[in-house]
Amino acid sequence: RWRWVQPPDRAALLQRLADARDFEVPARERENLCSVAHGEISRLAEALQDLVEESYSLVEPPAWMRPATGRGVYRCHHCAATTGETRHGHADGCAVGRAEALLRR
Secondary structure (H helix, E strand, O other): OOOOOOOOOHHHHHHHHHHHHHOOOOHHHHHHHHHHHHHHHHHHHHHHHHHHHHOEEEEOOOOOOHHHHOOOEEEEOOOOOEEOOOOOOOOOOOHHHHHHHHHHO
16 A cells, blocks of 8 residues: 655755656655645745855946936855946856846846
């Protein structure tokens, strides 16, 4: 008789997902694995978004920009890239830029 056992950590979850992809597993186990994976992916995406948001600080925009945009400019703590009305790319290898790219997928 089949019995669900929760994977104890992310590595075990990934291994069980790989096994479920390659081998015949009960439908209920696939459903449970999908549910656990969804929760894990959601938590990781949320944590990554929080880290990205905490990686910027507000920079006072030039006086000529303030009335037109009504928004501030934010600078990346890791590579000094800025966001605001215009987006400037992150430096090669910037962890924040890589994280933002992952979140956009």
